[in-house]
Amino acid sequence: MDEIELVKRCQLGDIEAFGMLIEKYTNKAVRTAYLATGQKDLAEDIAQEAFMQCFKTIKNLKNIEYFKTWFYRILIRTSWRMATKARQHSQNVFTDINNLEDTLPDTSNILEEVEKKQRYKAIYAAINEMDKIFREVIILYYFNEFSIKEIANILSCRDGTVKSRLHKARKLLADIFTDKELNNSSNEFQLRKESNFNGRTRIV
C-alpha cells in the first residue's frame, strides 16, 4: 500500500494505517530529532509527540501528497519546543572523543578509524553549535535529503531563504577546514588545531 493510500485511511481514523506510517517513519524521525537536539534521551519522546500531533491533526491535511514535509514540519517544531522545555544542553562531543581515546587499544588500524570518527564528530559538533535556523537546514538537506523546495515547505519560508541559510551554513563549516585537507584525495583531512567559529574559539 502506498503512502497516499495510508494517509487517506488515517484521515478516516484507521489506526492500523497510522501504525504502518509510524513504522515507516520512526527510524528517520528519531534520528532527525536526535541530530536536531543532540539529546538521546529526548529523541524518542520527540518522535512520539510528533506522531501524536500528526494523528490528531491529520484530518486537516489538505494536500496528502505533502504528508512527508508536513510531518517533518511537526517533527522539527516539536524538537525545538521539547528541547527548550527540557532545558538540557546537548551532549559535549569533545568529552565523547576523549572518552573514546581513553578506552580504545593503541593499534594503528583502530587509530585510523578513531581519527575518522573524531572528524565526523567534530563536524557534527560544529553543526550542533550553529544557530538552529542553519542547523535545521543542514540536517534536512544532508541527512533527510529534502530538496530546497521541500525544506522551504517544512520551514514555512521561501526557497531563497533556504538557499541563503544553506549557503551561510556551508560557509561556517568550510571555515574549519583547510584547503589542503579538502584536496586530499583519500578524503583524509585534519581539522585546524584552533578555529574561530561563530565568534567562539574552540580547540578541536
Place this chain on the structure above:
Amino acid sequence: MVEQELFDKLIKKSLIDKSEEIIPQNNMKERVSHSMKYKNKSTFNTSVLNWKRAATAAACFIFICTGVSLAVSPEIQTAAVEKVTEFTNRVQMVFNVSQEGSATVSSSEITSVNGTPIDNMYLKVTKGGFSTYGPIYSREEAEKEAGFKFKMPVYLPSNCKLPTNTIDVSDYKPEKDGNKDTGKHAVSMQFDDSEAAFSGTKLLIYEIDVPEKDGYKYMDVKIGNNDAKYYETQIDMKDTSNGKDTSKEVYERQLRWKDNEKTYILIDYSGISKDELIKMAESMK
C-alpha cells in the same frame, strides 16, 4: 566542484555517523497508542480542573463584587443588615440571684426584646400557677402523674444524658383563679446535672396550648414532616443581686412544635446547634 562534492559528502557522513549513535526502539506504535489513551484521560482531568478553576474564579468575582457593592451602597447595606437580623433576637434583662444560686426574674425587670417591651411567656406561666410536685424518678411514673403519654429523645448530643434524677410534673392553674384545678399538666426534664437557671438543655411538654413569645422572631423549620418554630436569643443579663453590678451573655436556642395536641419545647443554653436540636427532636419516641 570536486571540493564541493567532497565537502557535502563529509557533512552527510558526519550526520549519518552521529545519527547511528541512537538505535530507535521497535515499540513506537505501542508508545504512541498508550500515550494517546493517557492524554485523553488527562484532557478530561484538565477540563475538570479548568472548570473548577473557572467556578472558583467566578465565586471570588461575585464575592468581591458583593463586598464592593456593600461598601458603596447604603441601601444594600441597610437591606443586608435587615436580612442578617431577621431571625436574631436580643433580650436585655435584669435579674437577682438568690443565695442558693437560682434566678428570680420578674416582668418588670425584663426591659425589652429587640428594643420592644414584652410580656414574657415564662412569666405568664409562672404567674398562672404551675405547681411542681415530685420528685418523680421514672418516665412511667411521670406519665401516670401527668395523665398522658409523652415522647423523649433517643438521640442526645455528647454533652447531654437522659434525666436520671427527676422528671418534674406540674399542675397548671389558670392565672385568674390560681387555686382551681384544671386537670392540665406539664412535664419538664433536664438533660444534664445543671441546676442553675439559664444553663443546660431541657425539654418542656405542655398539655395546654402555650402561645409563642411576644416580640420574638421565629424561623420556620421542619421536624420530619411536622412544622416547627425555632428562635435564637442573645440574653444580656445584668446581675444586680447582693449589691453587684455584673453583666453576662447567654444564648438561648428554642425549638417548639406540636405533637398529639401537646406543645413540646426544647430549650438549650449550652451551645447545642440548631441542627443538633432538630436531630434530637426528630428522634423523639
